[in-house]
Amino acid sequence: MLPVRMRSWLRARVNLARAKQQEKISRAALADILGLPDTSVEVSEGSLLAPPPDESLPTTPLTNNPIAQVQHARVEEGQAQVHILDRSYYPKFYLQSSVYGRGSGWNPAGNLEGGTAGLGPDRSNWAVGLSVTFPVFDIFSIRSRKAIESANERAEAARYDQTLQDLTGQLRKAQASLEGARNVAENTPQELDAARTTETQVRARYQTGLSTLVDVTDAQSLLVQAETDDALARLAVWQNLAAVAASQGDLEPFLQFLHGKTQGGP
Numbered sequence: 001m002l003p004v005r006m007r008s009w010l011r012a013r014v015n016l017a018r019a020k021q022q023e024k025i026s027r028a029a030l031a032d033i034l035g036l037p038d039t040s041v042e043v044s045e046g047s048l049l050a051p052p053p054d055e056s057l058p059t060t061p062l063t064n065n066p067i068a069q070v071q072h073a074r075v076e077e078g079q080a081q082v083h084i085l086d087r088s089y090y091p092k093f094y095l096q097s098s099v100y101g102r103g104s105g106w107n108p109a110g111n112l113e114g115g116t117a118g119l120g121p122d123r124s125n126w127a128v129g130l131s132v133t134f135p136v137f138d139i140f141s142i143r144s145r146k147a148i149e150s151a152n153e154r155a156e157a158a159r160y161d162q163t164l165q166d167l168t169g170q171l172r173k174a175q176a177s178l179e180g181a182r183n184v185a186e187n188t189p190q191e192l193d194a195a196r197t198t199e200t201q202v203r204a205r206y207q208t209g210l211s212t213l214v215d216v217t218d219a220q221s222l223l224v225q226a227e228t229d230d231a232l233a234r235l236a237v238w239q240n241l242a243a244v245a246a247s248q249g250d251l252e253p254f255l256q257f258l259h260g261k262t263q264g265g266p
Helices: 004-033 066-086 136-207 213-248 252-262
Strands: 092-102 123-133
Touching: 066 136, 136 213, 213 252
Parallel strands: none
Antiparallel strands: 092 123
Protein backbone atom coordinates (compact mmCIF):
# COMPACT_ATOMS: atom_id res chain seq x y z
CA MET A 1 0.00 0.00 0.00
CA LEU A 2 1.37 3.43 -1.02
CA PRO A 3 2.13 5.96 1.73
CA VAL A 4 -0.24 8.88 2.19
CA ARG A 5 2.27 11.39 0.86
CA MET A 6 2.84 9.30 -2.27
CA ARG A 7 -0.91 9.01 -2.97
CA SER A 8 -1.35 12.76 -2.53
CA TRP A 9 1.60 13.45 -4.80
CA LEU A 10 0.27 11.16 -7.54
CA ARG A 11 -3.20 12.68 -7.30
CA ALA A 12 -1.71 16.16 -7.56
CA ARG A 13 0.21 15.17 -10.70
CA VAL A 14 -2.95 13.80 -12.30
CA ASN A 15 -4.86 16.98 -11.48
CA LEU A 16 -2.01 19.10 -12.85
CA ALA A 17 -1.95 17.13 -16.12
CA ARG A 18 -5.69 17.58 -16.52
CA ALA A 19 -5.41 21.29 -15.80
CA LYS A 20 -2.68 21.71 -18.43
CA GLN A 21 -4.77 19.80 -20.94
CA GLN A 22 -7.78 22.01 -20.30
CA GLU A 23 -5.60 25.12 -20.52
CA LYS A 24 -4.37 24.18 -23.99
CA ILE A 25 -7.90 23.41 -25.16
CA SER A 26 -9.16 26.73 -23.82
CA ARG A 27 -6.32 28.67 -25.45
CA ALA A 28 -7.02 27.00 -28.81
CA ALA A 29 -10.73 27.80 -28.51
CA LEU A 30 -9.98 31.44 -27.64
CA ALA A 31 -7.56 31.76 -30.56
CA ASP A 32 -10.21 30.37 -32.89
CA ILE A 33 -12.80 32.87 -31.62
CA LEU A 34 -10.33 35.72 -32.13
CA GLY A 35 -9.53 34.51 -35.64
CA LEU A 36 -5.95 33.66 -34.71
CA PRO A 37 -5.83 29.84 -34.86
CA ASP A 38 -2.05 29.70 -35.44
CA THR A 39 -1.12 32.28 -32.83
CA SER A 40 -0.11 31.59 -29.25
CA VAL A 41 -2.61 33.45 -27.06
CA GLU A 42 -1.45 34.79 -23.73
CA VAL A 43 -4.18 35.56 -21.21
CA SER A 44 -3.80 38.14 -18.46
CA GLU A 45 -6.21 37.42 -15.66
CA GLY A 46 -6.29 41.07 -14.53
CA SER A 47 -8.93 41.49 -11.85
CA LEU A 48 -11.26 38.78 -13.14
CA LEU A 49 -10.56 36.71 -10.05
CA ALA A 50 -11.71 39.56 -7.84
CA PRO A 51 -15.27 39.51 -6.46
CA PRO A 52 -17.68 39.34 -9.43
CA PRO A 53 -19.46 42.51 -10.54
CA ASP A 54 -22.99 43.26 -9.41
CA GLU A 55 -23.87 45.51 -12.35
CA SER A 56 -25.90 44.32 -15.31
CA LEU A 57 -25.12 44.96 -18.95
CA PRO A 58 -27.21 47.50 -20.87
CA THR A 59 -30.17 45.93 -22.61
CA THR A 60 -29.91 45.83 -26.40
CA PRO A 61 -33.03 45.10 -28.52
CA LEU A 62 -32.77 41.72 -30.20
CA THR A 63 -33.83 43.34 -33.47
CA ASN A 64 -30.35 44.95 -33.48
CA ASN A 65 -28.68 41.56 -33.38
CA PRO A 66 -26.66 41.06 -36.60
CA ILE A 67 -28.33 37.69 -37.17
CA ALA A 68 -31.78 39.30 -36.96
CA GLN A 69 -30.71 42.21 -39.15
CA VAL A 70 -29.47 39.86 -41.87
CA GLN A 71 -32.76 37.99 -41.87
CA HIS A 72 -34.73 41.25 -41.84
CA ALA A 73 -32.75 42.40 -44.88
CA ARG A 74 -33.89 39.26 -46.70
CA VAL A 75 -37.49 40.11 -45.85
CA GLU A 76 -37.02 43.61 -47.25
CA GLU A 77 -35.43 42.14 -50.36
CA GLY A 78 -38.51 39.98 -50.92
CA GLN A 79 -40.78 42.99 -50.40
CA ALA A 80 -38.76 44.97 -52.94
CA GLN A 81 -39.12 42.19 -55.51
CA VAL A 82 -42.90 42.16 -55.05
CA HIS A 83 -42.95 45.96 -55.28
CA ILE A 84 -41.09 45.83 -58.60
CA LEU A 85 -43.45 43.25 -60.05
CA ASP A 86 -46.46 45.30 -58.93
CA ARG A 87 -45.28 48.05 -61.22
CA SER A 88 -44.06 45.90 -64.07
CA TYR A 89 -47.51 45.98 -65.71
CA TYR A 90 -47.72 49.76 -65.70
CA PRO A 91 -47.31 51.47 -69.10
CA LYS A 92 -43.94 53.06 -69.70
CA PHE A 93 -43.61 56.46 -71.35
CA TYR A 94 -40.49 57.45 -73.25
CA LEU A 95 -39.75 60.99 -74.37
CA GLN A 96 -37.62 60.98 -77.51
CA SER A 97 -35.94 63.89 -79.22
CA SER A 98 -33.50 64.48 -82.04
CA VAL A 99 -31.45 67.46 -83.26
CA TYR A 100 -29.39 67.46 -86.45
CA GLY A 101 -27.66 69.83 -88.85
CA ARG A 102 -25.91 69.73 -92.23
CA GLY A 103 -23.67 71.87 -94.39
CA SER A 104 -23.20 71.40 -98.17
CA GLY A 105 -21.58 74.60 -99.52
CA TRP A 106 -24.37 75.08 -102.05
CA ASN A 107 -26.80 77.98 -101.84
CA PRO A 108 -30.57 77.67 -102.50
CA ALA A 109 -30.03 78.78 -106.09
CA GLY A 110 -27.83 75.75 -106.75
CA ASN A 111 -24.54 77.60 -106.94
CA LEU A 112 -21.36 76.55 -105.14
CA GLU A 113 -20.41 79.29 -102.72
CA GLY A 114 -16.75 78.27 -102.44
CA GLY A 115 -14.28 79.08 -99.69
CA THR A 116 -15.04 77.57 -96.31
CA ALA A 117 -18.73 77.31 -97.04
CA GLY A 118 -20.05 73.88 -96.18
CA LEU A 119 -17.43 73.02 -93.59
CA GLY A 120 -19.94 73.68 -90.80
CA PRO A 121 -23.66 72.87 -90.58
CA ASP A 122 -25.74 75.70 -91.96
CA ARG A 123 -29.01 73.82 -92.05
CA SER A 124 -30.57 72.41 -88.82
CA ASN A 125 -33.75 70.75 -87.69
CA TRP A 126 -35.16 69.01 -84.63
CA ALA A 127 -37.86 66.51 -83.68
CA VAL A 128 -39.65 65.52 -80.46
CA GLY A 129 -41.78 62.45 -79.89
CA LEU A 130 -43.48 60.42 -77.17
CA SER A 131 -43.71 56.61 -77.19
CA VAL A 132 -45.68 54.33 -74.88
CA THR A 133 -45.07 50.62 -74.21
CA PHE A 134 -47.54 48.36 -72.46
CA PRO A 135 -46.73 44.66 -71.71
CA VAL A 136 -50.11 43.27 -72.72
CA PHE A 137 -48.92 39.70 -73.16
CA ASP A 138 -46.73 39.66 -70.02
CA ILE A 139 -49.58 39.83 -67.52
CA PHE A 140 -49.70 36.10 -66.89
CA SER A 141 -45.95 35.65 -66.46
CA ILE A 142 -45.83 38.71 -64.16
CA ARG A 143 -48.63 37.28 -62.02
CA SER A 144 -46.79 33.97 -61.71
CA ARG A 145 -43.52 35.67 -60.78
CA LYS A 146 -45.34 37.85 -58.26
CA ALA A 147 -46.90 34.77 -56.63
CA ILE A 148 -43.46 33.20 -56.33
CA GLU A 149 -41.90 36.33 -54.84
CA SER A 150 -44.81 36.78 -52.44
CA ALA A 151 -44.33 33.22 -51.21
CA ASN A 152 -40.60 33.86 -50.79
CA GLU A 153 -41.36 37.03 -48.84
CA ARG A 154 -43.69 35.17 -46.47
CA ALA A 155 -41.09 32.43 -46.00
CA GLU A 156 -38.38 34.97 -45.12
CA ALA A 157 -40.76 36.76 -42.74
CA ALA A 158 -41.44 33.44 -40.99
CA ARG A 159 -37.69 32.80 -40.73
CA TYR A 160 -37.25 36.28 -39.27
CA ASP A 161 -39.87 35.60 -36.61
CA GLN A 162 -38.21 32.25 -35.84
CA THR A 163 -34.83 33.97 -35.61
CA LEU A 164 -36.16 36.45 -33.05
CA GLN A 165 -37.73 33.58 -31.11
CA ASP A 166 -34.46 31.63 -31.09
CA LEU A 167 -32.49 34.69 -30.01
CA THR A 168 -34.99 35.35 -27.24
CA GLY A 169 -34.60 31.77 -26.00
CA GLN A 170 -30.80 32.06 -26.06
CA LEU A 171 -30.96 35.32 -24.14
CA ARG A 172 -33.29 33.90 -21.49
CA LYS A 173 -30.99 30.88 -21.03
CA ALA A 174 -27.93 33.13 -20.75
CA GLN A 175 -29.68 35.36 -18.21
CA ALA A 176 -30.76 32.32 -16.18
CA SER A 177 -27.20 30.97 -16.25
CA LEU A 178 -25.88 34.36 -15.16
CA GLU A 179 -28.30 34.49 -12.26
CA GLY A 180 -27.27 31.00 -11.19
CA ALA A 181 -23.58 31.87 -11.51
CA ARG A 182 -24.08 34.94 -9.31
CA ASN A 183 -25.82 32.82 -6.68
CA VAL A 184 -22.97 30.31 -6.70
CA ALA A 185 -20.36 33.08 -6.50
CA GLU A 186 -22.12 34.53 -3.47
CA ASN A 187 -21.84 31.22 -1.56
CA THR A 188 -18.36 29.98 -2.47
CA PRO A 189 -16.59 32.54 -0.20
CA GLN A 190 -18.38 31.00 2.78
CA GLU A 191 -17.25 27.55 1.68
CA LEU A 192 -13.71 28.87 1.31
CA ASP A 193 -13.71 30.45 4.78
CA ALA A 194 -14.98 27.21 6.30
CA ALA A 195 -12.28 25.19 4.50
CA ARG A 196 -9.57 27.57 5.70
CA THR A 197 -10.82 27.37 9.27
CA THR A 198 -10.95 23.59 9.12
CA GLU A 199 -7.45 23.33 7.66
CA THR A 200 -6.05 25.62 10.35
CA GLN A 201 -7.73 23.66 13.14
CA VAL A 202 -6.65 20.26 11.77
CA ARG A 203 -3.06 21.45 11.30
CA ALA A 204 -3.02 22.75 14.88
CA ARG A 205 -4.39 19.46 16.19
CA TYR A 206 -1.79 17.54 14.17
CA GLN A 207 1.00 19.59 15.72
CA THR A 208 -0.31 18.64 19.16
CA GLY A 209 -0.65 14.98 18.16
CA LEU A 210 -4.47 14.91 18.15
CA SER A 211 -4.81 14.37 14.38
CA THR A 212 -3.10 12.21 11.82
CA LEU A 213 -1.30 13.18 8.65
CA VAL A 214 -4.23 11.81 6.66
CA ASP A 215 -6.55 14.32 8.35
CA VAL A 216 -4.18 17.17 7.45
CA THR A 217 -3.94 15.98 3.85
CA ASP A 218 -7.71 15.73 3.51
CA ALA A 219 -8.20 19.18 5.02
CA GLN A 220 -5.65 20.71 2.67
CA SER A 221 -7.25 18.93 -0.28
CA LEU A 222 -10.64 20.36 0.69
CA LEU A 223 -9.06 23.82 1.00
CA VAL A 224 -7.55 23.59 -2.49
CA GLN A 225 -10.90 22.43 -3.87
CA ALA A 226 -12.69 25.32 -2.13
CA GLU A 227 -10.21 27.83 -3.55
CA THR A 228 -10.70 26.33 -7.00
CA ASP A 229 -14.48 26.43 -6.70
CA ASP A 230 -14.37 30.06 -5.59
CA ALA A 231 -12.15 31.13 -8.50
CA LEU A 232 -14.23 29.20 -11.02
CA ALA A 233 -17.44 30.69 -9.64
CA ARG A 234 -16.10 34.21 -10.16
CA LEU A 235 -14.95 33.40 -13.68
CA ALA A 236 -18.35 31.85 -14.42
CA VAL A 237 -20.01 35.20 -13.73
CA TRP A 238 -17.81 36.86 -16.35
CA GLN A 239 -18.38 34.00 -18.76
CA ASN A 240 -22.14 34.29 -18.45
CA LEU A 241 -21.98 38.08 -18.76
CA ALA A 242 -20.22 37.51 -22.09
CA ALA A 243 -22.90 34.97 -23.06
CA VAL A 244 -25.64 37.52 -22.36
CA ALA A 245 -23.84 40.13 -24.47
CA ALA A 246 -23.35 37.62 -27.29
CA SER A 247 -27.05 36.70 -27.19
CA GLN A 248 -27.93 40.39 -27.56
CA GLY A 249 -25.54 40.62 -30.50
CA ASP A 250 -23.47 43.49 -29.12
CA LEU A 251 -20.18 42.80 -27.31
CA GLU A 252 -19.12 46.44 -27.10
CA PRO A 253 -20.85 47.18 -23.73
CA PHE A 254 -19.34 44.02 -22.24
CA LEU A 255 -15.85 44.88 -23.53
CA GLN A 256 -16.10 48.39 -22.10
CA PHE A 257 -17.38 46.95 -18.83
CA LEU A 258 -14.55 44.40 -18.79
CA HIS A 259 -11.94 47.02 -19.60
CA GLY A 260 -13.15 49.23 -16.76
CA LYS A 261 -12.98 46.35 -14.29
CA THR A 262 -9.57 45.07 -15.39
CA GLN A 263 -8.20 48.60 -15.22
CA GLY A 264 -9.26 48.93 -11.62
CA GLY A 265 -12.51 50.76 -12.30
CA PRO A 266 -15.41 50.85 -9.79
